Structure formats: C-alpha cells, structure tokens
Amino acid sequence: MTEASTIAVGAETSAPAGHDEARSLTSDAWRSLKKNPIFWVSMALIVAFLLMAVWPSLFTNVDPAEAVLKQARERPSANAWFGRDIQGYDIYSRTIYGARASILVGVFASIATVLIGGAMGVIAGYYGGWLDAVVSRVTDIFFAIPLLLGGILFMATFPNDVDSPYLLVVGKVVLVLSIFGWPGLARLMRSSVLQVKPNDYVQAARALGATPWRIIRAHVLPNALAPMIVVATINLGVFISVEATLSFLGIGLTPPAISWGVAISDAIVALRTTPHILLFPSLFLSLAVLAFIMLGDAVRDAFDPKSR
Amino acid sequence: MTTSETMARESAKSSGQTYKPQDGLLLEVEDLHVEFHTPDGIARAINGVNFDLFEGQTLAILGESGSGKSVTAQAIMGILDMPPAVIPKGQIRYCGQDLLTMPDEQRRRTRGPEISMVFQDALSSLNPVFPVGWQIAEMFRVHRGMNKSDALERAVKLMQRVQIPAAKERVGAYPHQFSGGMRQRIMIAMAIALDPAVLIADEPTTALDVTVQAQIMALLQELQEERQMGLILITHDLGVVANVADKIAVMYAGRIVERADVYDLYRQPGHPYTKGLLESIPRLDQKGQQLAAIGGLPPNLMRIPEGCAFNPRCKFAQDVCREDRPALLEVAPGRESACHFAEEVLHG
Numbered sequence: 148m149t150e151a152s153t154i155a156v157g158a159e160t161s162a163p164a165g166h167d168e169a170r171s172l173t174s175d176a177w178r179s180l181k182k183n184p185i186f187w188v189s190m191a192l193i194v195a196f197l198l199m200a201v202w203p204s205l206f207t208n209v210d211p212a213e214a215v216l217k218q219a220r221e222r223p224s225a226n227a228w229f230g231r232d233i234q235g236y237d238i239y240s241r242t243i244y245g246a247r248a249s250i251l252v253g254v255f256a257s258i259a260t261v262l263i264g265g266a267m268g269v270i271a272g273y274y275g276g277w278l279d280a281v282v283s284r285v286t287d288i289f290f291a292i293p294l295l296l297g298g299i300l301f302m303a304t305f306p307n308d309v310d311s312p313y314l315l316v317v318g319k320v321v322l323v324l325s326i327f328g329w330p331g332l333a334r335l336m337r338s339s340v341l342q343v344k345p346n347d348y349v350q351a352a353r354a355l356g357a358t359p360w361r362i363i364r365a366h367v368l369p370n371a372l373a374p375m376i377v378v379a380t381i382n383l384g385v386f387i388s389v390e391a392t393l394s395f396l397g398i399g400l401t402p403p404a405i406s407w408g409v410a411i412s413d414a415i416v417a418l419r420t421t422p423h424i425l426l427f428p429s430l431f432l433s434l435a436v437l438a439f440i441m442l443g444d445a446v447r448d449a450f451d452p453k454s455r
Numbered sequence: 456m457t458t459s460e461t462m463a464r465e466s467a468k469s470s471g472q473t474y475k476p477q478d479g480l481l482l483e484v485e486d487l488h489v490e491f492h493t494p495d496g497i498a499r500a501i502n503g504v505n506f507d508l509f510e511g512q513t514l515a516i517l518g519e520s521g522s523g524k525s526v527t528a529q530a531i532m533g534i535l536d537m538p539p540a541v542i543p544k545g546q547i548r549y550c551g552q553d554l555l556t557m558p559d560e561q562r563r564r565t566r567g568p569e570i571s572m573v574f575q576d577a578l579s580s581l582n583p584v585f586p587v588g589w590q591i592a593e594m595f596r597v598h599r600g601m602n603k604s605d606a607l608e609r610a611v612k613l614m615q616r617v618q619i620p621a622a623k624e625r626v627g628a629y630p631h632q633f634s635g636g637m638r639q640r641i642m643i644a645m646a647i648a649l650d651p652a653v654l655i656a657d658e659p660t661t662a663l664d665v666t667v668q669a670q671i672m673a674l675l676q677e678l679q680e681e682r683q684m685g686l687i688l689i690t691h692d693l694g695v696v697a698n699v700a701d702k703i704a705v706m707y708a709g710r711i712v713e714r715a716d717v718y719d720l721y722r723q724p725g726h727p728y729t730k731g732l733l734e735s736i737p738r739l740d741q742k743g744q745q746l747a748a749i750g751g752l753p754p755n756l757m758r759i760p761e762g763c764a765f766n767p768r769c770k771f772a773q774d775v776c777r778e779d780r781p782a783l784l785e786v787a788p789g790r791e792s793a794c795h796f797a798e799e800v801l802h803g
Contacts, residue, residue, distance in 0.1 A: 175586070175627075276538070347580035353534045354574075355594060355645060356567030365593070369584045452584055452629040 176449040186445040192438035199246035209240040211405055220421045229427040232410070233417055241405055242427050248406035249387045249432065251317050252324065253439070256386040259325035260332050261379045267329065268336020269371075273344060273363055283337070286330040294327045294389065295396070301326070302398035313404065320399050324386050335378055339371040346370075373447045380443030384436025407432045474550035474569055474652070481653050481685040482508040482531070482570075487545035489526050489709075491756075492538060498756040500526045502709040503545075505783070508653065508685040513676070515688045515700035515717070517732070521753050523709040524689045525575075528657045531687075532572050533562055549653070567598055571651035573675075575658035577639035581630035587641045588614070588626030594648040613644040617674060636667035640674065647678055654679070655687045660695055672699050693736055697721065705729050708754050708764035711783055715790035725792035725801045727769045763794070771796045 180186045199206055209227075219235040221227060229238035271282040301323045307316050343349065344367060352362050391408025393399025395415075400406050407428040414425035448454045489501040501523045508514055518524045529535045531547055533554060547554045549569060554562055574580040582590060591613055592606035601609070607626065614622035617640040630638055639659060646654060656675060660668035676699045679686045690696055696703060696717065703720050705713040705728065713726035724730040731749035751768035754760055760767055766776040775795050783793040786801060794800060 347574045347576050348582040350534055351572070351574050351580045351642070351645070352582075354532045354566055354572040356563055356565075356598060358563065361597065365585075366582050370582070450584065453631055 175452070176446075180445060180449045183445050183449070185441050186449075189438045189441035189445060192434060193442060196246055196250055196435050196438065199243050200250040201247075203244045203247065206243045207237075207240045209237045211236060211240040211244040212403065213237070220417065220424070222421070223423060230421075230423045232424045233413060238410075238424060238427050241410055242407065242431050245405045245407045245410055245428060246431065246435075248317055248400055248404055249390065249408060250435065252320050252390045252400075252406070252408075253383045253387040253435070255321045256324035256328060257379050257383040257439075259321065260328040260382065261375065263325065264329035264332025265336050265375060267333040268338075268375075269340055269363060269367070271333070272337040272340025272371075273359075273367060279337075282333070286333050289327060289330040292327065294324075295392065297327045298323045298393050299396070299398055302393070307401050316400060316404055320390055320393060323393070324389060328382065328386065332375060332378065332382075336371065336375055339374050340367055343367050343370045369450065373451060376443045376447045380439045381436075383439045384432070387432055387436065474552070474565075476510055476550050476652065479510040480507060481510055481550065482687075483546070483548040484527070484531065485546045485548070487527070487530060487547065488543050489523070489530050489535065490541045490543060492541055496757045499759060500540075500709050500756055501530065502759070504706070504709070504711055506704055506711065506714070508687060510652070510685055511680070511683040512702065513679060513686040513688060513700045515690060515696035515703045516706055517690060517693065517696065517703055518706035519691055519753055521756065522706040524691075524706050525657055526709075527706075528572065528655045528687065528689055531653075531655060532566060532570065567594065567651065568649040569651055570653040570655070571646040571649070573639070573642050573646045573654065573656040573659045575661045577635050577642055577659075577662055580642050581638055583630055586627045586629055587633065588628075591641065591645050591648060594645055598649055609648075610644075613648055614641065617641070617644045617678075619644075634667075635663050636671060639663060639667075639671050643671075643674065643678070647682070647684075650682060651684065653685045653687070655689070657689045658691065659688075660690075660692070668695060675699065693721075693732060705732070708759050709756065710764065710793065712765065712793045713791065714783070715792075719787075719790055723801055725786050725790055725797050726794045727771050727796075727800055728765050730800060731768075771800065 203211075213236070215231065215235040217235065218227070218231050219233055221231040221235075223230040227237045227239065229242060232238050232241065267282050267286065271279040271286075302319070305319060307319070349362060349366050352366050357365070387408060388411075390399050390406065391411050394401070394406065394409045395412030400409055402409070410428035411425060411432070414428065417424055484504055484506050487501055487504045488499070491498040491500055504523070504527055506514065516524045516527060526535070526540075530540075530542060531554070535542075542555060545555070549565060554565065557565075581587065585593075588607055588610045591610035592601075592603070595601040595606035595609050596603065599606075611622050611626050614626060619625060619637055619640055625633075630641075633641065639662075643659075654675075659675065660671050663671060672695060675686065675688075678684070688696060688700055700717045703713075703715060703717050704711045705720075705726065707728050713720065713724070713729050715725060720729065721733065724733055728749070731747070734747040735749060737746055749768055754764055754767070760777075762778050762780050763769070763772070763776045764780075766772040769776065771794070773795070779795070781793045781795045781797075783791050784797075786792045786797040792801070
C-alpha cells in the first residue's frame with residue numbers, strides 16, 4: 148500500500164497541468180476529424196450540394212423548365228455553360244435543380260436503410276435464438292425480390308399523377324428503395340454484431356452489471372458500426388443511380404420532376420453524338436457519391452482509435 | 456483504512472437492496488449442475504459442485520481446460536448464455552439469497568457492486584473504442600449516478616491504486632496504447648471500482664508473461680487483503696496460486712475432486728489427479744529427466760465415464776472405480792478427496 152501510494156503521488160505531482168479535460172469517443176473523433184483534409188473536402192462538396200438542393204436559384208437564374216428546341220443538343224458555350232440537352236433545356240440549370248431530388252433520394256434512402264437494417268441486424272445478431280431466425284428469414288424474403296421488380300410492382304400499385312405533390316413523388320421512390328435496400332445492411336450488421344458479441348469486453352460489461360441496452364449502445368454498436376458506415380455511404384451513390392434506373396423505366400421520378408437520374412437516362416440515346424449531355428449530370432452524381440464516400444471514410448477512421 | 460472502506464461500502468449500497476454476510480459467509484454454491492444442450496447432445500460441464508466462500512478468503516479453483524472451472528465462474532456471475540446452457544439443479548446463494556431464482560433485474564444489480572469479475576484475456580476485455588478512463592468512470596456514472604468529472608476523478612484514483620504510472624495523463628488513452636499487464640490492471644480497477652464483496656478472477660494472468668503474472672497476483676492479493684474481499688481465483692497454473700490462495704479446490708470433469716488448504720495439498724495430494732498434476736510440474740532438481748505427465752485425455756463431457764470420471768487415466772483404478780462414483784469426503788482434518796483410495800494416495 149505504501150509503495151503504491153508513493154508511486155501514485157509521484158505520478159500525480161509530475162502530471163502536466165491542463166491535460167485532465169474529459170475525453171470521450173466523440174470529442175476524440177471530432178478532434179481527429181478536424182485535422183483530416185479529406186473530411187473538409189467532402190464537407191465542402193456536401194455543403195455545396197445541399198445548397199443546390201435547398202436554394203438552386205443561388206447558382207442559376209435560368210429556368211430549368213424552359214426548353215429551346217431550336218438550340219437542342221447545343222455544345223457548351225458562354226450562353227449555356229453546360230450546353231443544352233435533347234429537349235433544348237439548359238443542362239447547367241437542370242443539373243443544379245436536379246440535385247434536390249437526387250440528394251433527397253440518396254440521403255433519405257440511406258438513412259432509412261441504415262436505421263431499418265441496422266436495427267434488424269442488431270436485434271438478430273445480439274439476441275439470437277428465434278428472434279434471429281424470424282428476422283433473418285424476413286430479410287431473406289426481401290432479398291429474394293429483385294429491386295426492379297419490386298419497384299415496378301410498387302409504382303404500378305401506387306402510380307403518380309401529373310399533379311402529385313413533389314415530395315410525395317420523391318417520397319415514394321425513397322420508400323421503394325428503403326423497402327428493398329435494408330436487407331443487405333441488416334445482414335452486414337448482424338454479422339458484425341456476431342463478431343463483436345463474443346468479445347471479452349462485452350462479457351465483461353455484462354459481468355460488471357451493464358443493462359442489455361447499455362451493452363448494445365456502448366459496447367456492441369461502436370465496435371460494429373464501421374462496415375455499415377462504409378457500405379451505407381457507397382449505397383448512397385447506388386440509390387441515386389437506381390433512382391435513375393427507375394426513372395428510365397418511367398416508374399421513378401416522372402417529369403416534370405428533375406433529377407440527375409432522369410437526365411442521365413435521357414442522355415444515353417445521344418451518347419455518341421453529343422456526350423456532353425451525359426457528362427455533366429454524371430459528373431455531379433459522381434462528385435456527390437465521392438463526397439459522401441469520403442465523408443464516410445473519414446468518419447469511420449475518426450471513430451477507430453487505432454487509426455489515430 | 457479498513458473501517459472507513461467498510462463504511463463507504465455500506466453507505467454506497469444503502470440506495471438499493473442490501474446484502475449482509477452472516478458470520479462472514481459470502482457465497483455458497485450448493486450442488487450446482489450446468490449442462491450445455493448442443494445439437495450433438497448434452498454436455499454436462501458441471502456435475503454437482505459445492506463450495507463456500509468467506510470474507511477475506513481466497514479460494515483457488517484449479518483444473519485443466521474443460522474441467523468446468525470457467526463455467527462455474529460464469530454461472531456465479533450469471534453471464535452464461537442460456538440457451539444453450541441450462542442449470543437443471545443447484546443453488547448459488549449470495550449472503551443467503553439464491554442468485555439463480557432472483558429476478559433478472561435484481562440479479563443484474565448484484566453484478567459490479569456485490570460480485571465482480573476479472574477476465575482472462577486482458578488484451579480483449581477492454582472496449583477498444585473508448586479511453587480507459589471513460590470505461591472505468593462508466594462504472595461510477597452508471598451504478599452510482601456520478602457526473603462525468605467526479606467519475607473521471609475517481610477513475611484516476613483507481614488507476615493510481617492499481618499502480619498505473621502517470622495515471623492522470625493516461626486516463627484518456629485507449630486500450631491499445633497499454634501493455635497487457637497494464638490492461639489487466641485497468642480491468643482489475645474496473646472490477647473493484649464498486650467495492651464488490653466477491654471478486655472472481657478467471658485465469659487473470661494467462662495472457663501475461665511470467666514477471667507480470669507475479670505483479671498482477673501480488674496486486675490482487677493486496678487489494679483482497681485491503682478490502683477483505685472473498686476472492687475466487689480460477690487457474691490451471693499450480694505455481695500461480697501457491698502464494699496467494701488459502702484453499703484450493705481441484706476440479707475434474709465438472710466435479711470437485713479434492714479440496715484442501717494450499718500447503719497441505721502441495722505437500723500431500725489426496726487425489727490421484729492432483730498428484731499427477733503436481734508431478735507434471737517441471738522442477739529444477741529433475742533436470743534432464745522425462746517430465747511426468749498424466750496419460751490420456753480429459754473426458755468428453757457428453758460421455759463422462761461411469762464411476763469415477765478419472766478412472767481411465769488413473770494409476771490406482773480398480774473395478775470399484777469403474778462402477779461406483781466416490782463422494783467428496785473428509786479424509787483428514789480440513790481436507791476432502793473424492794477417491795476410493797484417498798488414504799493410500801495420501802500416505803503412499
């Protein structure tokens with residue numbers, strides 16, 4: 148005891164002042180995020196896209212619904228920065244205005260699939276037994292339905308009218324993508340929970356009296372989240388492009404809604420002669436996906452103490 | 456020191472259910488059975504284990520892999536996964552109350568403040584994503600409702616108590632920044648944070664090198680004496696327990712086959728299995744000779760042999776050993792053995 152207390156006292160007096168601020172996972176993660184240039188680049192891009200989505204008129208004062216058929220397929224010029232598409236719409240303006248639908252679809256479908264898939268995966272992986280069996284089979288059922296078939300069925304059952312409100316049209320697409328997109332994340336989450344659960348620190352938390360909810364929140368989730376973050380951010384891009392596919396088939400967003408997906412599918416017919424029509428919406432789509440993937444990567448790294 | 460500690464313990468626990476040991480008796484395990492129901496059949500991991508633990512006592516449970524020592528610990532802690540584990544029979548009484556029939560929530564509240572545990576693999580028993588200080592402080596925040604800064608202050612004190620150098624600076628460090636021995640110290644700090652009356656250490660030094668093992672054992676012993684905890688030390692290493700334990704219970708195939716005071720057992724084993732274990736320790740004065748070993752393998756827990764479970768490997772085995780299972784009986788003052796030929800083993 149005496150020996151121990153001398154060591155302890157020695158350590159206490161030699162400790163430099165001002166280093167005893169409370170440290171936690173989130174504050175440490177934020178500190179390392181702040182130093183990560185990738186985080187700032189991705190945030191700059193995401194903020195730009197969000198601005199486009201909320202106030203497109205900040206970026207352009209050209210009406211995206213104004214078609215000048217005479218100038219259809221015109222190449223980029225000072226007049227129309229990105230040129231004009233097959234219908235004679237201004238591509239720059241369409242791309243800016245298209246951000247709203249694409250970002251809405253991508254972000255909300257990602258959030259919904261993460262919430263549903265994550266919750267299902269945690270329940271199945273942590274509690275196991277019959278709950279796991281039920282959840283896993285339900286997941287399998289949804290896996291068995293092809294996204295496109297499910298999408299066509301859904302959209303045929305609940306078709307859009309011409310005067311359907313904008314948010315309802317987007318909401319339906321988000322709903323379809325979420326319904327058929329969560330099983331993958333549920334499986335991923337289940338397997339990473341199964342990997343984390345037998346670890347001694349989870350057992351130790353139980354042995355030290357933690358409630359199941361606390362064990363899930365503090366011990367299982369933070370250690371099982373990394374693969375989910377990565378896949379969810381990649382999925383965000385996938386959802387934006389699937390929305391394009393659905394739109395291409397006429398069951399996703401329907402004109403007059405403007406989206407990158409719609410623009411891309413419209414441009415494909417003219418790919419050989421006027422590739423710029425395809426180039427710009429694809430470029431924006433790629434940038435948006437890249438921004439979210441970079442953000443996901445930076446966040447995942449920040450929450451992994453070993454990478455700091 | 457001791458009186459103030461005890462008073463602190465009483466006042467801290469007055470918030471919820473209070474447990475008071477009678478005549479220093481903390482834990483009674485009576486006729487405990489644990490089975491694992493697997494697709495291949497029923498594995499009987501524990502088949503009637505009995506022991507008592509008193510305040511300030513160190514009980515070592517000794518046995519090879521699969522003898523049921525860790526399962527015993529997990530059954531006492533209530534962290535067995537059920538299913539596949541089933542406890543068909545037995546009682547585990549803490550201060551007179553049966554833990555097995557207690558409501559889940561009440562039992563959970565005993566973990567940490569009453570009964571606590573140190574795990575064998577120090578490298579993996581800390582959560583890798585949180586600073587160690589946060590993890591120790593969590594004990595105070597969750598169980599005692601302390602605010603963050605008070606809890607962190609207590610965490611630093613505890614880290615100093617378990618002799619982590621420069622605790623104040625390292626409170627924000629992550630588990631991977633510590634060595635194995637330091638991590639085990641942190642694990643011990645968490646386990647004793649709420650002043651448990653019973654501490655179970657499940658092979659606390661297995662993952663550590665020999666010099667660190669000795670330090671950790673010394674620390675455990677020091678803390679145990681300081682707080683008068685009942686300590687259950689689970690190990691397969693005879694050398695580790697020699698200096699620390701008061702009593703030793705030797706387990707084989709889910710039963711206690713011998714129980715004795717530590718010095719008696721080392722001097723004169725009363726069961727052929729214990730004898731075999733002691734003979735298989737490498738010794739300096741037998742350099743160059745063949746190391747004695749117990750022939751055969753531990754039994755498959757799904758098919759434990761009739762009679763004495765040790766009979767297929769036993770030098771003393773007779774027909775009676777294959778038919779009749781010997782009970783754990785007193786063979787000399789203060790020592791018990793479950794062997795038909797205990798007298799011969801003891802004196803032969």
